[in-house]
Amino acid sequence: MSAGWHPPAQQLIGCDSLAAWLGGRSERRVTVLADPAVAAAPVTARILALLAGEEHRTTLLEISGSGDLASVTALAARLADSDLVVGIGGGSLLDQAKLATLLRTNPDAHARLTVPQRSGLVVLGPGTRHGLPLVAVPTTVGTGTESSAVACLAYPGEGKRLVMGSALRPRAALLDPAATATLDDELVAEGVLEALHRVISPYVGDRADLPTEDALVETIAERLVLLGHEVAAARRAGRPTGDALRLEIAKLSSLSHAEWAHLGRDLYAVKGWLIANEMSSALGVRKMTAVAAILPHLWRAILDGETRLGSEVRLRRLWARLRATAPDVLPEDPAAGAEALVDSWGIGRALSAGPGPLAQIAGRTVRAWGAGLPMLGGLRTDDVYGLLAKAAAA
Structure with a gap:
């Protein structure tokens, strides 16, 4: 693929679809990167079996940790003899795979990632070539990194930065419920909230009405909330989430990164997401704990007229549609509704932090x-401090 725009990841549903995809490609030297927790899992065994035989020379590498520039650079060097990479794991592993495959074919990108700056965002130049072909197999739901053009990279002593560029998109995203079979049901619920927050944040944060894009977001969001209710019902009944339910959530999580859903939107209409990520990193809590804590107060500020955070009209319109999925459970007020929604899904939102840490x-x-x-x-x-203080006091 030449430099410039790169196409979305091709969606593959079920491991068996990988065989057909591989049949149309010329790569023979394959490296499978797996999180140690899933290196011996059935999904990994199935993928290795598909790669067995004379057609491919396959190597399995176990990769752990969150990944910083030194580790992804070292991983890129280990991929020197690879034609194709298959990454099996959660968001952290897939982000490392995306960055390592990028560096493998774009040595100059290393300099871009090391430019001294205070910004939390690193944007790859338009001339950045597509990385080494990557098939991303997510073992979690919610991040959608298997389809996204972004990756998180840790910088020692500085926290994480968001690296953005279409060259980071995997060539294919393989979604199979076997990959999420052991995922804790609480994390499944958090995954639904993560995908929901991602798809509605630009909608609420941007005040422009875009009929087609708005309709797409409203449909995806409504479907996610319905699935979130199903996950919550299963948890209350003591039942595990079924394969079909997890697959549908994974599909929507991946779809939440679709360009059409956000076409024409303000790139920075996601201020609550940025604040929640900083809170999560600094306090050492899960991302969705931070999101669940701050979302009601973010929406309350919008309802009170804080236009820098979003549109009250658009928030009320969207919430009316989402509330219709469970009108007896969800209040009409969007801010109160956000609290009720995350509570009904069993997602924790309690934070503990004093004025000093919050100011930092x-x-x-x-x-x-x-x-x-x-x-x-x-x-x-x-x-920002005002939002954080209200989130921590809830």
Whole structure:
């Protein structure tokens, strides 16, 4: 693929579809990257079996950790003899796979990732070539990184930065319920919330009405909420989430990154996501704990007229549709409704942090995403601190 725009990841449903996809390709030297937790799992065994035989020379590497520039650079070197990479794991492993395959074919990208800067966002140049072909097999739901053009990269002492560029998109995303068979039901519920938050944040945060794009987002969001209710019902009944349910969630998680859903939107209409990520990293809590804690207060601020965070009209319109999925459970007020939704899904939102740590998080957030940078849209440290303090006090 030449430099410039790169197509979305091809969606493969079920491991057997990988055989047909491989049959149309010329790559023979394959490296399978697997999280140690799934290296011996049935899904990995099935993929290795599909790659067995004279057609492919296959190597299995177990990869752990969150990944920083040194580790992904070292991984890229280990892929020197590979024509194709298959990554099997959660968001952290797949992000490492995306960055390592990028560096394998784009040595100059290393310099871009090491440019001194305070911004939390690293944008790859338009001339960045597609990385080594990657098939991403997610063992979690929610991140959708198997289809996205972004990856998180840890910087020692600085937290994580978001690397963005279409060259990061995998060539294919393989979705199979066998890959998520052992996923804890609480994490399945959090995965639904993560995908929902991702798809509705640009919708609410951008004040422009775009009929086709709005309809797509509303449909995806409504479907996610319905599936979230199913997960919650299964948990209350003591039943595991079934294969079909997890597959549908995985499909929508991947679809939440579709360009059509966000076409024409303000790239930085996701301020709550940025703040929640900083909170999660600084306090050492799961991302969805931070999102669940801050979302009601973010929406309350919008309802109170804080236009820098989003549109009250669009929030109320979207919430009316989502509330219709469970009108007896979800309040009409969107902010109260957000609390009720995450509580009904059994997602924790309790945080513990005092004024000092919260002030540090607010300052760090503004330094990475605001104070002259466009991502926070003019929000100041006091504005961010106010949201954090309400989230931690809930």
